[in-house]
Amino acid sequence: MEKKIITIGRQFGAGGREVGKRLAEKLNIPYYDKEIIDSAAVLSGLSKEYIAQNDETVTNSFLYSLVMGTRTLTGQKTVEEIKMDAQREALMEIAAKGSAVIIGRVADYTLREENPFRIFISADEKIRVERVCKRDGLSESEALKKVHKMDKLRSAYYNEYAYAAWGKADNYDLCINLSKISIDTAIDMIMLNM
Amino acid sequence: MEKKIITIGRQFGAGGREVGKRLAEKLNIPYYDKEIIDSAAVLSGLSKEYIAQNDETVTNSFLYSLVMGTRTLTGQKTVEEIKMDAQREALMEIAAKGSAVIIGRVADYTLREENPFRIFISADEKIRVERVCKRDGLSESEALKKVHKMDKLRSAYYNEYAYAAWGKADNYDLCINLSKISIDTAIDMIMLNM
Numbered sequence: 001m002e003k004k005i006i007t008i009g010r011q012f013g014a015g016g017r018e019v020g021k022r023l024a025e026k027l028n029i030p031y032y033d034k035e036i037i038d039s040a041a042v043l044s045g046l047s048k049e050y051i052a053q054n055d056e057t058v059t060n061s062f063l064y065s066l067v068m069g070t071r072t073l074t075g076q077k078t079v080e081e082i083k084m085d086a087q088r089e090a091l092m093e094i095a096a097k098g099s100a101v102i103i104g105r106v107a108d109y110t111l112r113e114e115n116p117f118r119i120f121i122s123a124d125e126k127i128r129v130e131r132v133c134k135r136d137g138l139s140e141s142e143a144l145k146k147v148h149k150m151d152k153l154r155s156a157y158y159n160e161y162a163y164a165a166w167g168k169a170d171n172y173d174l175c176i177n178l179s180k181i182s183i184d185t186a187i188d189m190i191m192l193n194m
Numbered sequence: 195m196e197k198k199i200i201t202i203g204r205q206f207g208a209g210g211r212e213v214g215k216r217l218a219e220k221l222n223i224p225y226y227d228k229e230i231i232d233s234a235a236v237l238s239g240l241s242k243e244y245i246a247q248n249d250e251t252v253t254n255s256f257l258y259s260l261v262m263g264t265r266t267l268t269g270q271k272t273v274e275e276i277k278m279d280a281q282r283e284a285l286m287e288i289a290a291k292g293s294a295v296i297i298g299r300v301a302d303y304t305l306r307e308e309n310p311f312r313i314f315i316s317a318d319e320k321i322r323v324e325r326v327c328k329r330d331g332l333s334e335s336e337a338l339k340k341v342h343k344m345d346k347l348r349s350a351y352y353n354e355y356a357y358a359a360w361g362k363a364d365n366y367d368l369c370i371n372l373s374k375i376s377i378d379t380a381i382d383m384i385m386l387n388m
Contacts, residue, residue, distance in 0.1 A: 011364060117374065122364035167363045170205060170316035174383075175369035180311065181387050189368075189383040193375050 004029065004099040004194065005116040007108040009158070009166065012150035013128035013135075013143075015178045016121035020103045022187055027194060029099035036105055039090035084161065104154070108172070109162035119190065120167060120175040127179055198223065198293040198388065199310040201302040203352070203360065206344035207322035207329075207337075209372045210315035214297045216381055221388060223293040230299055233284035278355065298348070302366070303356035313384065314361060314369040321373055 006023065010016025017033065024031035091110050094100050102111075108118040123131075125147065132143040158166035169175050174193070176186045200217065204210025211227065218225035285304045288294050296305075302312040317325075319341065326337040352360035363369050368387070370380045 120363050120369075124364075169314050169361045169363045169366065169369035170318075170371060172363065172369070173371045173374050175314075175363035175366070177364060177367045180367050185386050188386050192379050192382050192386075 001027075001099065005095050005107075005111055005114045006099075006101045006119065006190075007111065007116045008101065008103050008119045008121060009108065009154075009172065010104070010121040011123065011128060011167070012147050012154065013132040014121045014123040015131065015183060016119075017103055018183055019119070019121055019176075019178075019186055019190075020101045022183065023190060024101040026187060026191065027099065027101070029101060030094075030097075031101045031103075032094055033103045036087060036090050036094070036102070039093065106158055106161045109158075109164065117174075117193065118172040120169075120172040121186075122167065122175065122177045124177070124179040195221075195293065199289055199301075199305055199308045200293075200295045200313065200384075201305065201310045202295065202297050202313045202315060203302065203348075203366065204298070204315040205317065205322060205361070206341050206348065207326040208315045208317040209325065209377060210313075211297055212377055213313070213315055213370075213372075213380055213384075214295045216377065217384060218295040220381060220385065221293065221295070223295060224288075224291075225295045225297075226288055227297045230281060230284050230288070230296070233287065300352055300355045303352075303358065311368075311387065312366040314363075314366040315380075316361065316369065316371045318371070318373040 004027065006020075006027075008016050008020045008023075010019075020033070021031055087105060088110050091102070091105065091107055094102065095111050095114050102116075108116055125144075128147050129140060129143045132138060132146055133140060136143070136146070138146065155166040158164070164171050167175075174190065176189065178186060181189075198221065200214075200221075202210050202214045202217075204213075214227070215225055281299060282304050285296070285299065285301055288296065289305050289308050296310075302310055319338075322341050323334060323337045326332060326340055327334055330337070330340070332340065349360040352358070358365050361369075368384065370383065372380060375383075
């Protein structure tokens with residue numbers, strides 16, 4: 001099989017992770033998600049906890065460092081820059097090793113030279129709230145708040161680092177809304193182009 | 195077969211019309227495009243030419259009438275409102291008749307009560323410019339200008355009448371970028387959910 005890099009962006013609670021896992025199984029290629037954070041942490045020497053905490057959010061300190069131009073003043077990288085460099089390096093290493101399914105982490109943009117197949121997974125808010133309730137043991141109103149918050153963070157993170165609009169159809173090769181389309185059918189659709 | 199309303203939004207020059215035609219053939223159901231304009235024209239008594247000229251653009255006079263609240267002042271509909279009502283009525287009649295593939299015309303929003311399967315077709319700019327050069331006999335720079343202009347008009351028209359963002363993945367059930375995915379594969383993907 002030709003080398004395949006498949007990236008999956010997703011709305012919070014839409015089922016993107018499940019699509020990624022099942023796709024990787026079907027193609028018999030590695031699946032990366034939290035593993036990227038681990039590798040990045042090892043590479044950068046930053047603690048796993050710190051990166052996990054700041055994962056996929058644009059922190060105030062990063063925005064502050066941008067506004068204040070901290071790096072040019074001191075010539076030193078901010079912790080966020082070290083994290084991003086480490087994640088980028090980890091993504092490059094993963095892609096160098098061979099085929100992979102990679103969830104989130106702006107991998108579609110970071111690995112653009114690899115010509116990845118870029119998937120975006122969405123679902124109606126109602127469905128996402130239901131999944132988050134069940135998965136994270138939250139009330140409906142808590143789940144709704146979390147869905148809104150996480151989408152906002154993911155969008156800000158992507159738009160900051162990919163210089164593109166998160167969830168805009170033409171940024172991706174295939175966008176599947178898992179409201180009318182089942183995960184089984186979504187996998188079959190993706191497999192048609194593999 | 196259960197009644198199916200399939201709507202296709204598309205970037206200019208992406209190939210959405212071809213996808214729609216071939217899908218309608220494969221499903222053996224009617225395909226609507228300019229035909230909607232014709233029906234709308236008959237219904238409203240407006241000339242076919244007038245509607246064709248103003249099709250999928252938000253005209254200055256419409257914006258003017260919104261700003262000035264012309265309708266409330268005079269109690270009369272503007273020509274644009276008559277056109278939109280007629281198109282809406284035509285879409286309703288088409289949907290009432292049975293299954294259909296409908297291109298553009300904010301049909302996904304207008305026919306939302308019918309629970310349509312909503313497709314969006316995009317393609318990289320390079321590919322779209324090539325198609326428009328060939329199809330419309332334009333130079334590369336003319337085609338590029340037309341692609342930008344038409345996308346802008348479609349986006350403004352959709353955002354105005356659908357109260358939603360044109361080309362945003364989660365507004366649709368399936369968004370296919372015809373850069374890496376062939377039209378044949380796109381049709382096969384769609385057919386998996388029919």
